[in-house]
Amino acid sequence: MSDLRELYQQLILDHNKNPRNFRVLDPADRFAEGDNPLCGDKVEVYLQLEGDRIKDIGFQGSGCAISKASASLMTETIKGKTLGEAETYFKDFQAMLTDPSSNLDLDQMGKLFVFSGVRDYPTRIKCATLSWHALRAAINNVQTPITTER
Amino acid sequence: MNSPLDILTLQPPEPPARPALPFDVRRIRADFPILGQQVQGQPLVYLDNGATAQKPRAVIDALSHYYTDQNANVHRGVHHLSQIATDVYEAARRKVATFINAASDREIIFVRGTTEGINLIAQTFGREQIGEGDEIIITEMEHHSNIVPWWMLCREKGAKLRVIPMNDRGELCMDTYQTLFSPHTKLVSIVHISNVLGTVNPVEEIVQIAHAHGVPVHIDGAQAVPHQRVDVRALGCEFYTFSGHKMFAPTGIGVLYGCETYLDAMPPYQGGGSMIQSVDFDNITYGNTPNKFEAGTPNIAGSIGLGTAIDYLNSIDFDGAAKYETNLLEYAHDALRGVPDLKLIGTAERKVGVLSFTLSDIHPHDVGTILDQAGVAVRAGHHCAQPIMKHYDIPAATRASLAFYNTREDIDALVSGLHSVRKIFG
Ligand SMILES: Cc1ncc(COP(=O)(O)O)c(C=O)c1O
Numbered sequence: 001m002s003d004l005r006e007l008y009q010q011l012i013l014d015h016n017k018n019p020r021n022f023r024v025l026d027p028a029d030r031f032a033e034g035d036n037p038l039c040g041d042k043v044e045v046y047l048q049l050e051g052d053r054i055k056d057i058g059f060q061g062s063g064c065a066i067s068k069a070s071a072s073l074m075t076e077t078i079k080g081k082t083l084g085e086a087e088t089y090f091k092d093f094q095a096m097l098t099d100p101s102s103n104l105d106l107d108q109m110g111k112l113f114v115f116s117g118v119r120d121y122p123t124r125i126k127c128a129t130l131s132w133h134a135l136r137a138a139i140n141n142v143q144t145p146i147t148t149e150r
Numbered sequence: 151m152n153s154p155l156d157i158l159t160l161q162p163p164e165p166p167a168r169p170a171l172p173f174d175v176r177r178i179r180a181d182f183p184i185l186g187q188q189v190q191g192q193p194l195v196y197l198d199n200g201a202t203a204q205k206p207r208a209v210i211d212a213l214s215h216y217y218t219d220q221n222a223n224v225h226r227g228v229h230h231l232s233q234i235a236t237d238v239y240e241a242a243r244r245k246v247a248t249f250i251n252a253a254s255d256r257e258i259i260f261v262r263g264t265t266e267g268i269n270l271i272a273q274t275f276g277r278e279q280i281g282e283g284d285e286i287i288i289t290e291m292e293h294h295s296n297i298v299p300w301w302m303l304c305r306e307k308g309a310k311l312r313v314i315p316m317n318d319r320g321e322l323c324m325d326t327y328q329t330l331f332s333p334h335t336k337l338v339s340i341v342h343i344s345n346v347l348g349t350v351n352p353v354e355e356i357v358q359i360a361h362a363h364g365v366p367v368h369i370d371g372a373q374a375v376p377h378q379r380v381d382v383r384a385l386g387c388e389f390y391t392f393s394g395h396k397m398f399a400p401t402g403i404g405v406l407y408g409c410e411t412y413l414d415a416m417p418p419y420q421g422g423g424s425m426i427q428s429v430d431f432d433n434i435t436y437g438n439t440p441n442k443f444e445a446g447t448p449n450i451a452g453s454i455g456l457g458t459a460i461d462y463l464n465s466i467d468f469d470g471a472a473k474y475e476t477n478l479l480e481y482a483h484d485a486l487r488g489v490p491d492l493k494l495i496g497t498a499e500r501k502v503g504v505l506s507f508t509l510s511d512i513h514p515h516d517v518g519t520i521l522d523q524a525g526v527a528v529r530a531g532h533h534c535a536q537p538i539m540k541h542y543d544i545p546a547a548t549r550a551s552l553a554f555y556n557t558r559e560d561i562d563a564l565v566s567g568l569h570s571v572r573k574i575f576g
Contacts, residue, residue, distance in 0.1 A: 004520055007519070013574075038531070039530070040536075040539075040545050063513060064513035064514075064516050065512070065575075066515070068513075
């Protein structure tokens, strides 16, 4: 069970139980929905912008501990960042989970590093990345709900 | 013209099967090679039989034997191998007919699985018989495969779905069912055993009531055939569908049973080779049932695998197996009730070995991942039955589903895994 402690670290369990920024922003400048039809995880991401900067971010949704904690930690990380910085975080997060050959500086990932263990659970990677895809859709003003399945 | 069926009827009957030894789970497990496997360094505990069942060695060997010694196309060659392939293919059809007590081999159509069987009915019978304002009765506990094809047909034709509701134990409200009929009701299509709740529906009664209104019935038997004997003539239904892979046969083969008078009156399904009598550019005549519904080269190996799975079930004291499973289900119910904060979904009076549940507010994916680390395979998600999830107001559930090769040790491993889940989630 030691492997599982790697996956379900205290930080993840805490953000699952007490998700941060778990609210609707009204009005929101940007909004997107993400959907994982295979397992029924759903997430909504709301953004308020100030010029190029994400002034506030909120999310709603239902899903497993990994997806909820990932959305919560994403909002913490992204709040106050520029859209360009958010995009870089998206790419790095994606690389951390799916590209073992990437020479990503993991120290830079901050708290997001707790999700590095998800790499060893291929069926769960989509849970961790769903909210990030929704964030990106919100940034790009994608109107139709995005989905993890094509 | 002689059909291959005529040739087969001239063959001597098969020797009577030896009487089966009383059911013994240890001996049965030895027939399933995959069960000896380790997962994550632990012995495999396979409790996802509702999704697909494991295959006995006899079935695996039959596939290998077919491709090693018998492979040819069916119904078209005059050569030796083609005749053998045709014989074994049609023999499999005969085994299916006997297995479900159909009146004739002609009532057995080979399809890809339950899903294709239902789509076939919708595309042939449905498109011809169901029109604007007509109604189809289904239930709240259907698998998506018994909702979506009808919904699509209704959209196309301007017809309507009427839904039999269920109570919180997961039993159909039969009183409401009676009230759903109208002069426009054209079909009742219901699940025999729910893949989420395990409920065994009172299909005999459902058929009788439908017939009293002059309405034909399709029964989705995907979860029934692995657990109990099915007799389509005793049920009296017009259509019955099931999948080979859930009853210990390969994937990609399944059965649509249709009573002959219906099948004969129905238009063909797909067009192509094997389903025609003659083709010229001005006129085409279709072949007879069942060929009319089996265009193109069929899944020959799959049908042989299915026939072999039936032989296997006939050889093992299937009734004893069903009794064993019922006992195991009781053991499992009691064991799961001992897990704090566990809520069973589906507590019908009549049910088979399907145990869906929620565990406090821990998401089923997390439950599934943690159980997997203990070698325990369960299903987590909405189980292709979102209306059931909606009924219980849950996004998803965890499901352990039993087969006759499962043991009390399997259930103990499940329960111990669930305690680990609770520990991790505090
Ligand atoms: C009750 C029920 N009906 C239909 C199906 C669909 O079967 P298949 O996917 O083999 O076509 C399933 C499979 O899960 C089922 O459980």
